[in-house]
Amino acid sequence: MGFIMDGLDAEDYDRTYSDRDLLRRILSYFRPKLGSMVLVAIMIVLFSLTQAAMPLLISEGVDGIENGTIADVGLRLSAGLLLAGVLGWLFNFVRQWYSAKVTGDVVLRLREDAFDAVLERDLSFYDETPSGRIVSRVTSDTDDFATVSTLTMDLISQVLMVGFVAVLLFQRSVGLALLTLVVAPVVMAVALLFRKVARTSTRSAQRSLSRVNATLQETMGGITVAKNFRQEQRIYDEFRPINQQSYRVTLRQGFVFSSIFPVLFLVAGLATVGLVQVGGTRALGGELSAGDWYLFLQSVALFWIPLTSIAAFWSQFQQGLSASERVFALIDAPPRVVQTDPRPVGRLAGRIEFQGVTFGYEAGSTVLRDFDLVIEAGESVALVGHTGAGKSTLSKLITRFYEFQDGLLTIDGRDIRTLDLAGYRRQIGAVPQAPFLFSGTVADNIRYPRPEATDEEVLAAATAVGGGDWIDALPDGLRTDVGEYGRALSMGQRQLVALARLLVQDPAIVVLDEATASVDPLTEAQIQEGLDRVLADRTSIVIAHRLSTIEHVDRIIVLDHGRIVEEGDHATLLARGGHYCKVYNTYFRHQSPDYRPGSGFVSVAGST
Numbered sequence: 143m144g145f146i147m148d149g150l151d152a153e154d155y156d157r158t159y160s161d162r163d164l165l166r167r168i169l170s171y172f173r174p175k176l177g178s179m180v181l182v183a184i185m186i187v188l189f190s191l192t193q194a195a196m197p198l199l200i201s202e203g204v205d206g207i208e209n210g211t212i213a214d215v216g217l218r219l220s221a222g223l224l225l226a227g228v229l230g231w232l233f234n235f236v237r238q239w240y241s242a243k244v245t246g247d248v249v250l251r252l253r254e255d256a257f258d259a260v261l262e263r264d265l266s267f268y269d270e271t272p273s274g275r276i277v278s279r280v281t282s283d284t285d286d287f288a289t290v291s292t293l294t295m296d297l298i299s300q301v302l303m304v305g306f307v308a309v310l311l312f313q314r315s316v317g318l319a320l321l322t323l324v325v326a327p328v329v330m331a332v333a334l335l336f337r338k339v340a341r342t343s344t345r346s347a348q349r350s351l352s353r354v355n356a357t358l359q360e361t362m363g364g365i366t367v368a369k370n371f372r373q374e375q376r377i378y379d380e381f382r383p384i385n386q387q388s389y390r391v392t393l394r395q396g397f398v399f400s401s402i403f404p405v406l407f408l409v410a411g412l413a414t415v416g417l418v419q420v421g422g423t424r425a426l427g428g429e430l431s432a433g434d435w436y437l438f439l440q441s442v443a444l445f446w447i448p449l450t451s452i453a454a455f456w457s458q459f460q461q462g463l464s465a466s467e468r469v470f471a472l473i474d475a476p477p478r479v480v481q482t483d484p485r486p487v488g489r490l491a492g493r494i495e496f497q498g499v500t501f502g503y504e505a506g507s508t509v510l511r512d513f514d515l516v517i518e519a520g521e522s523v524a525l526v527g528h529t530g531a532g533k534s535t536l537s538k539l540i541t542r543f544y545e546f547q548d549g550l551l552t553i554d555g556r557d558i559r560t561l562d563l564a565g566y567r568r569q570i571g572a573v574p575q576a577p578f579l580f581s582g583t584v585a586d587n588i589r590y591p592r593p594e595a596t597d598e599e600v601l602a603a604a605t606a607v608g609g610g611d612w613i614d615a616l617p618d619g620l621r622t623d624v625g626e627y628g629r630a631l632s633m634g635q636r637q638l639v640a641l642a643r644l645l646v647q648d649p650a651i652v653v654l655d656e657a658t659a660s661v662d663p664l665t666e667a668q669i670q671e672g673l674d675r676v677l678a679d680r681t682s683i684v685i686a687h688r689l690s691t692i693e694h695v696d697r698i699i700v701l702d703h704g705r706i707v708e709e710g711d712h713a714t715l716l717a718r719g720g721h722y723c724k725v726y727n728t729y730f731r732h733q734s735p736d737y738r739p740g741s742g743f744v745s746v747a748g749s750t
């Protein structure tokens with residue numbers, strides 16, 4: 143079965159709950175709905191009574207015909223059946239209505255909890271888990287859970303009905319009742335045996351579906367790049383096997399589930415044969431009335447309804463159970479970033495110190511080893527180095543998106559793990575390379591970190607960035623709609639909005655991953671002015687990609703393979719002719735205004 147299961151491994155945070163724990167957890171969601179559930183239970187009992195009354199009434203009718211007094215029972219029978227039908231409809235209506243409400247409320251809470259858990263996860267969670275898989279857990283998995291709840295209530299109702307019928311049967315004939323009942327344990331045993339294999343195949347089916355979702359999501363996210371490179375066919379070729387895998391796994395699930403029916407039919411068939419034989423003989427011998435015999439034959443069918451329901455809905459039931467397991471695993475996933483003592487942060491000065499910090503993204507691979515660095519409060523530092531040197535990693539540790547494994551990271555001399563995370567993050571202004579804008583207006587986006595900021599504050603922040611000329615270029619000023627992901631704005635305008643947003647936030651520490659996208663000289667100048675304004679009087683760590691930045695910062699730190707290999711200001715480092723010069727020649731040289739292709743190289747000591 144090898145490749146059928148490829149890529150369907152559990153996520154890191156997945157876990158298997160024992161049946162007891164799973165049930166306890168599910169019930170905890172239903173507990174607050176106890177009142178409605180009691181009402182549903184009463185309706186179920188009443189509905190089941192009306193349903194059980196039907197075969198009883200008919201059996202009495204049959205006895206009536208046998209005794210030649212149909213005229214006496216005819217009216218009573220019709221009235222009884224009509225009353226049972228009408229009452230049954232009424233009880234069932236109330237039951238369905240309240241069941242739907244209970245289920246809806248439970249799913250609402252479960253989905254809120256799942257979404258809350260998603261928001262609480264560390265950044266590492268998003269790096270490791272494709273977003274399509276997360277979406278699957280919050281949407282389709284919670285839906286599957288709802289199905290379990292509906293099915294359970296249906297099942298309870300049917301089991302109750304069988305209970306009532308069983309009491310009737312025992313009153314009529316203990317022997318025949320036992321024969322009828324013999325079916326139940328056999329069917330239950332088959333169903334229980336079937337349970338484990340059903341849960342496993344269902345889990346695989348769900349994982350394969352979430353893999354399909356994840357692939358679709360990634361395709362949508364990267365559609366511009368894909369179209370640009372004319373890679374539609376390749377995307378399709380990658381999607382096909384994943385989709386086919388989902389098809390095969392689901393087919394296998396279908397095969398597993400359909401195999402239970404022949405066994406169940408065999409058991410029921412045997413029971414019916416027995417009843418026809420034994421009951422018929424007794425009826426002929428006068429020991430059993432024709433009505434009672436009818437009741438027994440009818441009862442096999444009645445017994446069958448819940449038993450086949452268990453079998454028919456077993457797949458959905460198992461699907462719901464493993465869906466709830468997946469949702470609970472998401473809710474219970476332990477955070478990697480752990481605050482040991484969340485103390486209030488207060489206003490930070492912004493001194494950052496790494497003391498012997500060791501960090502790796504995965505066990506067994508180390509990106510930073512025994513790393514030391516002090517960044518003074520108010521200092522501006524540029525991180526440079528070849529790709530993969532560890533620049534973003536440093537910023538991710540400062541922003542507390544990842545947890546380091548060893549050493550100490552202090553902020554203003556306080557262990558970073560003892561700071562209240564929310565309070566700390568409020569004072570960290572993190573700007574990614576491609577600033578993300580949410581749907582809404584430019585003003586909404588500038589106001590994002592502090593929704594209570596007034597229009598005047600927003601305007602002041604926007605004006606402070608690059609003199610505010612860029613606002614005039616927007617079709618509707620600050621009220622311009624930025625479109626999805628800010629697509630209605632140019633790259634440069636998005637960066638300017640991100641800088642204005644920082645001013646509204648007023649963080650003590652700025653961690654900025656400079657954009658690499660080139661913008662026109664005017665916007666470039668506006669961004670530079672904006673940066674000067676934003677970084678003034680704050681500790682700033684800039685993953686530098688622009689020449690003007692490295693020329694302006696207090697200190698440049700050159701990283702290589704997670705180690706600091708050089709540090710100093712631009713002029714000193716250039717004069718030294720060391721590692722920095724290589725980085726300069728590769729990434730910054732061509733940005734000089736008097737650059738001519740092939741010129742501007744700085745000589746590196748030891749190179750010819």
Ligand SMILES: Nc1ncnc2c1ncn2[C@@H]1O[C@H](COP(=O)(O)OP(=O)(O)OP(=O)(O)O)[C@@H](O)[C@H]1O
Pocket residue numbers: 269503504509527528529530531532533534535536
């Ligand atoms: N999420 C991740 N999971 C596993 N390894 C990672 C992850 N992010 C980065 N790495 C690895 O850690 C090392 C340092 O990466 P980092 O992103 O800090 O480099 P960088 O200097 O910022 O590079 P770039 O300039 O290309 O962004 C690299 O070897 C990289 O492959």
